[in-house]
Amino acid sequence: MTGTMTVQVPLPEHADPTREEIALLESAFQAIVGLCYRGARAWEADARALEQDGWTVRARLMWVADARKGPEYEEACGRTRDEAFAKLREFARVDHTAGVP
Secondary structure, eight states: OOOOOOOOOOOTTTTOOOOHHHHHHHHHHHHHHHHHHHHGGGGGHHHHHHOOOOOOOOOOOOOEEEEEEETTTEEEEEESSSHHHHHHHHHHHHHHHHOOO
16 A cells, blocks of 8 residues: 555544644644554664663643744643643743743
């Protein structure tokens, strides 16, 4: 079989997904594909190289949230969307307290 295979997942009949919800579903499914199929796991060579160099490595799925205000940029990671946004809010609060516009 050649070409790219796709999987279609029906949404509930009443669903009217937003662009953000579609992006979330695509990200979740892409993560699953990366976990299941070797061809999508090029990172394993990097992990082995780091381990051979004495590093202990681990990976986990995370949310990344970012915010911009003029030239300022903040980014935070969390195990959940709530955690990522809470950290992002804290980073923004620290910038505000420090006098960053």
